[in-house]
Amino acid sequence: MQTTLDTSKDAAYEGGITPDTSTEFGAKYLTFSLAGEDYGLEILKVREIIGIMDITKVPQTPDFVRGVVNLRGRVIPVIDLRSKFGLADAQYNDQTCVIVVDIGVLMGVIVDTVQEVHNIPATEIEEPPRLGASVDTTFILGMGKVNGRVKILLDIDRVLTSEELVQLEAVADR
Amino acid sequence: MNKETNNAFSAQTCVEKLSKLSNGIDESDLPGLAMMHEVCAELVDAGDTVVSTDGLGVARDLVKSLEALILGQIDDAGAAIHGLHESISKLTSLVAPFSSEPEEALDQDTQIDESVAAKMDRIFEDEEPQQDQEPSQEVAIDVPETVCEATEDKPAPNDPASEPSPSQPPYVAEPLMISDEEVEMVAGFVEEASEHIDAIEAAVLEVERAPEDTEAIDSLFRPFHTIKGAAGFLNMRDIVSLTHEAETLLDQARKGSRKVTPGLIDLVFEVVDILKVQFEGIRNHLANPTDQAVPQPPIENMIANLRDVVAGRIEPIGDLPATGDADKKTGENLVEQGAVPQEVVDFAVDKQGSEPEAKKVGETLIDMGVATPKQISQAIRPQSKSTSKTSGKTGTSGADQSVRIDTAKLDALVDMVGELVIAQTQVSSNPQVSIDTKLTKDVTQATKIVRDVQDAAMAMRMIPIGPTFQKMARLVRDVARKVGKNVDLTISGEDTELDKNVIQQIGDPLVHMVRNAVDHGIESADTRRTVGKPGSGSVALSAYHSGGNIVIEVADDGKGLDAKVLIKKGIEKGIVQPEEQLTDEQAYNLIFAPGFSTAETVTGVSGRGVGMDVVRRNIENLRGKCDINSTLGKGSTFSIRLPLTLAIIDGMVFRVGTERFIIQTVTVEKALRPEPQQITTVQHKGAVLNVRGRLIPLVPLGPLFNLGKPIEPCEAMVVIAQYAGGEIGLVVDELLGQQQVVIKSLGERFQNLRGISGAAILGDGRVGLILDVSGIAAAYDMSRLSTVRAPSVNKMTPLDRHSNITDSHDRKDPVVKNEMTMSPA
Numbered sequence: 001m002q003t004t005l006d007t008s009k010d011a012a013y014e015g016g017i018t019p020d021t022s023t024e025f026g027a028k029y030l031t032f033s034l035a036g037e038d039y040g041l042e043i044l045k046v047r048e049i050i051g052i053m054d055i056t057k058v059p060q061t062p063d064f065v066r067g068v069v070n071l072r073g074r075v076i077p078v079i080d081l082r083s084k085f086g087l088a089d090a091q092y093n094d095q096t097c098v099i100v101v102d103i104g105v106l107m108g109v110i111v112d113t114v115q116e117v118h119n120i121p122a123t124e125i126e127e128p129p130r131l132g133a134s135v136d137t138t139f140i141l142g143m144g145k146v147n148g149r150v151k152i153l154l155d156i157d158r159v160l161t162s163e164e165l166v167q168l169e170a171v172a173d174r
Numbered sequence: 175m176n177k178e179t180n181n182a183f184s185a186q187t188c189v190e191k192l193s194k195l196s197n198g199i200d201e202s203d204l205p206g207l208a209m210m211h212e213v214c215a216e217l218v219d220a221g222d223t224v225v226s227t228d229g230l231g232v233a234r235d236l237v238k239s240l241e242a243l244i245l246g247q248i249d250d251a252g253a254a255i256h257g258l259h260e261s262i263s264k265l266t267s268l269v270a271p272f273s274s275e276p277e278e279a280l281d282q283d284t285q286i287d288e289s290v291a292a293k294m295d296r297i298f299e300d301e302e303p304q305q306d307q308e309p310s311q312e313v314a315i316d317v318p319e320t321v322c323e324a325t326e327d328k329p330a331p332n333d334p335a336s337e338p339s340p341s342q343p344p345y346v347a348e349p350l351m352i353s354d355e356e357v358e359m360v361a362g363f364v365e366e367a368s369e370h371i372d373a374i375e376a377a378v379l380e381v382e383r384a385p386e387d388t389e390a391i392d393s394l395f396r397p398f399h400t401i402k403g404a405a406g407f408l409n410m411r412d413i414v415s416l417t418h419e420a421e422t423l424l425d426q427a428r429k430g431s432r433k434v435t436p437g438l439i440d441l442v443f444e445v446v447d448i449l450k451v452q453f454e455g456i457r458n459h460l461a462n463p464t465d466q467a468v469p470q471p472p473i474e475n476m477i478a479n480l481r482d483v484v485a486g487r488i489e490p491i492g493d494l495p496a497t498g499d500a501d502k503k504t505g506e507n508l509v510e511q512g513a514v515p516q517e518v519v520d521f522a523v524d525k526q527g528s529e530p531e532a533k534k535v536g537e538t539l540i541d542m543g544v545a546t547p548k549q550i551s552q553a554i555r556p557q558s559k560s561t562s563k564t565s566g567k568t569g570t571s572g573a574d575q576s577v578r579i580d581t582a583k584l585d586a587l588v589d590m591v592g593e594l595v596i597a598q599t600q601v602s603s604n605p606q607v608s609i610d611t612k613l614t615k616d617v618t619q620a621t622k623i624v625r626d627v628q629d630a631a632m633a634m635r636m637i638p639i640g641p642t643f644q645k646m647a648r649l650v651r652d653v654a655r656k657v658g659k660n661v662d663l664t665i666s667g668e669d670t671e672l673d674k675n676v677i678q679q680i681g682d683p684l685v686h687m688v689r690n691a692v693d694h695g696i697e698s699a700d701t702r703r704t705v706g707k708p709g710s711g712s713v714a715l716s717a718y719h720s721g722g723n724i725v726i727e728v729a730d731d732g733k734g735l736d737a738k739v740l741i742k743k744g745i746e747k748g749i750v751q752p753e754e755q756l757t758d759e760q761a762y763n764l765i766f767a768p769g770f771s772t773a774e775t776v777t778g779v780s781g782r783g784v785g786m787d788v789v790r791r792n793i794e795n796l797r798g799k800c801d802i803n804s805t806l807g808k809g810s811t812f813s814i815r816l817p818l819t820l821a822i823i824d825g826m827v828f829r830v831g832t833e834r835f836i837i838q839t840v841t842v843e844k845a846l847r848p849e850p851q852q853i854t855t856v857q858h859k860g861a862v863l864n865v866r867g868r869l870i871p872l873v874p875l876g877p878l879f880n881l882g883k884p885i886e887p888c889e890a891m892v893v894i895a896q897y898a899g900g901e902i903g904l905v906v907d908e909l910l911g912q913q914q915v916v917i918k919s920l921g922e923r924f925q926n927l928r929g930i931s932g933a934a935i936l937g938d939g940r941v942g943l944i945l946d947v948s949g950i951a952a953a954y955d956m957s958r959l960s961t962v963r964a965p966s967v968n969k970m971t972p973l974d975r976h977s978n979i980t981d982s983h984d985r986k987d988p989v990v991k992n993e994m995t996m997s998p999a
Contacts, residue, residue, distance in 0.1 A: 054940050056833060056834075056933070056940060056941040056942065056943065057832075058920070058924065058927065058930070059878075059879035059880055059881070059927070059929070060879075060927055060928060060929075060930075061924075061927075067941075068920065068924075068933060068941050068943075069941060070935045070939055070940060073589035073590060073592055073593040073935065074589065074918070075919070075920060075921070075933040075935070075941055076921070077920075077921065077923055105921055105923065107923075164923075164926075165923040165924055
C-alpha cells in the first residue's frame with residue numbers, strides 16, 4: 001500500500017552537486033507538476049515520497065485537507081495542493097504522489113506527478129513577479145529557471161501553516 | 175580527651191573511606207572523584223580538632239586537586255591521580271598516630287607534608303601559574319588560617335557534646351547562579367533530587383512510626399546525603415548547607431544522642447518543604463532562564479534554628495516558633511504573625527481557587543514570593559497527632575535494576591511494534607500461507623513471538639503505583655494534623671502497575687480525594703467515640719486489577735455521604751430541581767458538580783467546592799470512571815476505574831458512510847437495531863429512542879460528520895453511548911466488531927476537532943478515527959448538556975438543521991459545518 005515510487009529514488013540520487021549555499025534560496029529543489037504547472041520545494045524539507053493511498057476523511061476540516069494516512073504507524077494529515085491553490089480537482093491515478101514534508105510536524109502533500117531534483121543556484125532564481133491580487137505570492141520563494149523552463153519555488157511552510165486545518169468559523173463565512 | 179578520641183576516630187574513618195575510594199580510581203570516574211571530594215571536604219570541615227594542622231594541609235590540598243581533576247583542569251591526569259594516592263597514604267599515616275601519640279607524630283608529619291605539598295605544587299603548576307611562585311612551605315603555613323575560615327564558614331561539627339560556639343556567624347545565603355554549561359547537569363540533578371525527596375518523606379514517616387529503628391533513620395540519611403553531595407558538586411550552597419544541618423541533626427538521632435520526637439520529625443519535614451521550594455525555584459529557572467540569580471527561599475532562619483537544635487540550645491519542639499492556632503487557616507495565622515498582609519492572603523486564596531490542582535494557600539503564597547516556607551510552616555503548626563502506617567518498603571532497593579529511557583523512544587518502540595503486528599497480520603492472512611504447511615507453522619510461530627514482543631513493549635511503560643501512594647502518607651499526616659484528627663492510613667496493592675502517564679496524572683485527583691476523606695469523611699475523635707468508633711479514623715488506599723482495568727480505591731470509615739443533605743444542597747445550588755427524584759447514587763454524584771461542597775465551613779484544607787469536578791475531569795481525561803459507595807455513618811469508598819494503559823483502548827469499530835470509527839467499549843451501553851415503535855420523531859426533524867422508558871436523543875453521525883445522508887435508524891444500528899452529561903444514541907451504518915487499538919494522536923493541527931479524540935490504525939493498515947462521546951454531544955447539542963431528565967422538544971432544535979440537509983451530502987456542504995460554529999468554544 002505504501003509503495004515508494006521509483007521516481008523518488010531517481011529524484012533523490014540525481015544531480016549530486018553540492019548545493020550552492022552562498023545565496024539565500026540557492027539550493028536543491030524537488031520539482032513536481034500540478035495542473036500543468038511546474039513547482040519546486042526545497043529538498044531538505046522532503047522526508048519521503050509515497051504513492052497515493054487510502055485516506056481517512058476527517059470531519060470539520062476545510063476541503064483541501066483530504067484527511068489522514070498511516071505512515072508506518074504515524075498518523076499524518078494530507079492536503080491536496082490543487083485544492084489548496086484553488087485548482088480543479090483531478091482524479092487520482094498511479095502518477096499521483098504524496099510528498100511527505102517535515103515542517104516541524106510531518107504532513108503529506110498530494111501532487112500530480114513528481115519530476116526530479118534540480119540544483120538551482122541563486123543566480124537562476126528571480127523574485128516572485130507581480131501576479132495581481134488573485135495570487136498569493138507570499139507562498140512563493142522565487143521563480144527558478146531550469147533548462148529554459150520556469151519552476152515556481154514554494155515556501156512550503158507558509159503554504160501548509162497559512163490556514164488552520166480545523167476551520168469551524170471560516171467555513172461558515174463562505 | 176574523650177572528645178578527641180571521638181574526633182580522631184571519625185577522621186580515621188574518613189581517611190579509610192578515602193583510601194577505599196581511591197582504589198582503582200581514574201580521572202574519568204567523576205562520581206568516585208566527587209565522593210572523594212566530599213569525604214575530604216568533611217575532613218576539612220571538621221577542622222583541626224580532628225587532625226593535626228599538617229594533616230589538614232594535606233586534606234586541603236587534596237580537596238583542591240580533586241576539584242581540579244573533576245573540573246578537568248589538569249592536563250596530566252595520571253600524575254594527579256598518582257599524587258592523590260600519595261596524599262591519601264600520607265593522610266593515613268598522619269591520622270593514625272594522632273589518636274595515640276599526637277606529639278610524636280607531629281614532627282614526622284611536617285616532613286611528609288612538605289613532600290606532599292611539593293608534589294601538589296608540581297601538579298598545579300600546569301593550571302595555576304601564579305602558584306608556583308610560592309615556596310612549598312608557605313602552603314603549609316597558609317593552611318591553618320584558611321582552615322579556620324573554612325570552619326567558621328561551615329556548620330558546627332557533628333559532635334553533639336561540642337560547645338555551641340557563640341561566635342558562629344549567622345548563615346549568609348549566596349545567590350545561586352547556574353551557568354549555561356551546567357544547565358543539563360542541574361536539570362538531571364533536580365529530577366533525581368525530587369525522587370530523593372520522595373524517599374525522604376517516606377522514610378521520615380517510617381521513622382516517626384518506629385523512632386527506635388536506626389535502619390529507618392539510615393535510610394532517611396542516605397537521600398539527604400546524596401542531595402548534599404550532588405548539590406555541593408554543582409555549587410548550590412544553600413542546599414548543601416541546609417541538607418548538611420539536617421544531616422547533622424539526623425546523625426545525632428542515629429547515634430542515639432537525640433530522641434526522635436514529633437518536633438524533630440516536623441523540623442525535618444520543614445527542611446524537606448524548603449528543599450522542595452528550592453528545587454521548584456531551580457526548575458522554574460531552568461524552564462525560563464534569566465541572567466539573574468535563581469530565586470531561592472531564605473533559609474537563614476531555618477539554618478539558625480537547626481544549628482540551635484543541634485547545639486542543644488533549643489529543643490526541636492514543634493510549637494516553639496509557632497504562634498498558630500489549630501482552628502485557623504494558614505492565611506489567618508500568617509496575617510496574625512504579621513508576615514503577610516490580609517489582602518495578599520485573599521489574593522492567594524482567589525488564585526488558589528482558580529488553579530486546577532488546588533494548591534494549599536501556603537504553597538500559593540510561597541509561589542508568589544510573599545511568604546517564606548518557614549512562615550508558612552509556623553502558621554500551619556497546630557498540634558495534633560497522626561500516625562501513618564505504610565506497609566511499603568522505603569523503596570530505594572532495586573533502583574539500580576532499572577534504566578531511564580526517554581518516553582519518546584518508548585513510544586516509538588510501541589508504534590513500531592504496532593506496525594509489526596499489522597504487517598504480521600497481513601502476512602498471516604495471505605492465502606499463500608495456508609497452502610504450505612511448513613509456512614503455516616512458521617508464520618504461526620512468528621505471530622506468537624510478535625504478540626509477546628507487543629506485550630513486552632507495552633509492559634515497559636508500566637510502573638508500580640507504590641510511590642504515588644507513599645506520597646499520600648505524607649498528605650494524610652499533614653492534613654490530619656492541620657484539622658486536628660487522628661488518622662491511620664493503610665496502603666495495599668502498591669505493586670500494582672499502571673502506565674506511567676496514568677500514574678503521573680492520577681496524583682492530583684488522588685490528593686483531592688485523600689484530602690477530602692481526611693477532612694470531610696473522618697469525624698473528629700470526640701464524635702467518633704460518641705458513635706462507638708475508635709478514636710482514630712482510618713483511610714485505606716488500595717489498588718488492584720479488575721477485568722482489564724485497574725481500580726484505585728480511597729476508603730474511609732468516617733461519617734459517609736448523606737444523600738438527603740446532598741440533594742438539599744443541590745437544590746440550594748440550583749443543580750437539582752426540587753421535584754426531581756434522585757437515587758442515592760445520583761445524589762452522591764452531585765459532589766462532582768462544580769462549586770458543590772459538603773463542608774459546612776470552608777477550611778484551609780478543603781471545602782471550597784473546587785476539586786471534585788476537577789477530579790472527575792482528570793479521571794475522564796484518563797478514560798477512567800469514578801464510582802462512589804457510601805453508607806451513612808460507616809464511611810465512603812471512592813473507586814477510580816482506569817484503563818491499564820493510555821496507549822490502548824478496547825474499541826468498538828463501526829462504519830459510517832465510507833469511513834470507520836472507533837468508540838471506546840466502556841462508554842457503550844448497548845448497540846441495537848431499533849424497532850419503529852421505539853422511535854419518536856419531533857416535528858419530523860429530530861428523533862428520540864425509547865429504551866425501556868428512557869428517551870435517548872438520536873445523533874445521526876453521517877450528517878454530523880458530513881459523510882452521508884441521514885439514514886433510517888430502523889435499517890441501521892444505534893450505539894447508545896454514555897458520557898458525563900448523559901447518554902446519546904449514535905446512528906451508524908454498520909457495526910464491524912470489537913478490537914483493541916493503539917491510540918495515535920492526530921497532532922496539534924487537529925486538536926480543535928470536536929467529537930474526535932484521536933486515531934487508530936486498524937487491522938488493514940488504514941486509519942480510523944476515535945470518537946469522543948461528550949465532544950459529539952457538545953457538537954450536536956451546544957445549548958447545554960443533557961441531564962437525566964427526558965429531553966424536551968426544545969432540546970431537539972439542532973436536529974432541524976440536519977433534516978434540512980437530507981439531500982445535500984457532498985463534502986462542500988457548508989450547512990453542517992455551520993452548525994459546528996455555534997458551539998461555545
